[in-house]
Amino acid sequence: MTQPENSRAGFVALIGEPNAGKSTLLNRMVGAKVSIVTHKVQTTRARIRGVALEGASQIVFVDTPGLFRPRRRLDRAMVAAAWSGAADADVVVLLIEAHRGLTEGVEAILEALNERAPDRPVALAINKIDRVKSEALLALTEKLNAAYPFTKTFMISAERGHGVDHLREWLAQEVPAGPWLYPEDQIADLPMRMIAAEITREKLTLRLHQELPYQLTVETESWEERKDGTVRIDQLIYVIRDGHKGIVLGNKGETIKAVSQASRAELTEFLGRTVHLFLQVKVRPNWLEERERFSEMGLDFNDGD
Numbered sequence: 013m014t015q016p017e018n019s020r021a022g023f024v025a026l027i028g029e030p031n032a033g034k035s036t037l038l039n040r041m042v043g044a045k046v047s048i049v050t051h052k053v054q055t056t057r058a059r060i061r062g063v064a065l066e067g068a069s070q071i072v073f074v075d076t077p078g079l080f081r082p083r084r085r086l087d088r089a090m091v092a093a094a095w096s097g098a099a100d101a102d103v104v105v106l107l108i109e110a111h112r113g114l115t116e117g118v119e120a121i122l123e124a125l126n127e128r129a130p131d132r133p134v135a136l137a138i139n140k141i142d143r144v145k146s147e148a149l150l151a152l153t154e155k156l157n158a159a160y161p162f163t164k165t166f167m168i169s170a171e172r173g174h175g176v177d178h179l180r181e182w183l184a185q186e187v188p189a190g191p192w193l194y195p196e197d198q199i200a201d202l203p204m205r206m207i208a209a210e211i212t213r214e215k216l217t218l219r220l221h222q223e224l225p226y227q228l229t230v231e232t233e234s235w236e237e238r239k240d241g242t243v244r245i246d247q248l249i250y251v252i253r254d255g256h257k258g259i260v261l262g263n264k265g266e267t268i269k270a271v272s273q274a275s276r277a278e279l280t281e282f283l284g285r286t287v288h289l290f291l292q293v294k295v296r297p298n299w300l301e302e303r304e305r306f307s308e309m310g311l312d313f314n315d316g317d
């Protein structure tokens with residue numbers, strides 16, 4: 013399918029408390045292919061994105077980590093990432109659980125939304141409607157809309173698929189007019205590339221949790237299926253300063269070597285075949301601003317320009 017003239021494209025941040033159903037919804041929106049792969053990884057620690065095509069629109073979803081009160085350093089980084097996603101996205105979807113309603117956690121998110129994501133369309137998606145009676149749903153809708161001026165409210169069951177098409181159609185209209193962000197042929201193996209990048213990023217984080225700022229991104233540059241049944245994966249690790257490069261490499265390259273080994277082992281297990289992994293570290297001071305780099309997974313994100 014070639015890109016239509018009336019194309020639209022944009023980023024959609026799915027936010028909500030842990031367990032709200034964000035991953036389930038993302039998988040529904042994007043399709044079976046992504047759901048198969050994302051089920052295998054720890055989605056709570058990853059910002060998995062998927063790309064959906066709806067009519068002439070390309071919708072790029074960010075599945076943020078659950079928003080909660082951060083304690084550990086890594087948690088804080090994740091929450092910051094979740095919020096940066098929400099603030100920079102073209103559209104925000106707040107997912108809540110119908111049977112839990114307006115919890116303290118949801119109240120905290122609404123407060124923060126006011127501060128951090130003003131002027132964005134924010135849709136309310138009340139999920140798990142299969143668990144409550146319709147009268148309760150109406151009352152909840154009123155209560156939530158009194159608490160925050162949502163652009164639109166959807167009642168859905170991510171698990172059963174109810175209402176999901178409506179939400180996706182609405183998102184397709186809300187994302188800005190403009191060219192698609194991903195070429196069509198990249199969408200197919202995007203999930204695998206993202207997951208591979210996320211696995212390496214996780215190993216880096218585990219290894220460097222004290223020293224490394226989370227301003228680091230991993231991209232899968234190439235993915236080559238070899239005739240002998242093995243896979244060659246080349247990844248770039250972007251840091252924002254020269255000093256960070258030294259930290260990632262470690263003394264005599266021992267850090268990067270350990271990260272590479274750990275990542276390769278997990279990728280090999282995940283893919284069920286031998287993986288040859290090649291990592292390269294690059295300094296890129298402006299990666300936060302580089303929109304064209306969003307073709308891969310990472311903490312970088314749309315700056316809304």
Ligand SMILES: Nc1nc2c(ncn2[C@@H]2O[C@H](COP(=O)(O)OP(=O)(O)OP(=O)(O)O)[C@@H](O)[C@H]2O)c(=O)[nH]1
Nearest residue numbers: 030031032033034035036055056078140169170171
């Ligand atoms: N009954 C019901 N359960 C649902 C629905 N959608 C999701 N769930 C369940 O809710 C649980 C949490 O769903 P996830 O998609 O993992 O939630 P999440 O928001 O991604 O969770 P975190 O990754 O922890 O932030 C899972 O057990 C889902 O099966 C729904 O529409 N109805």
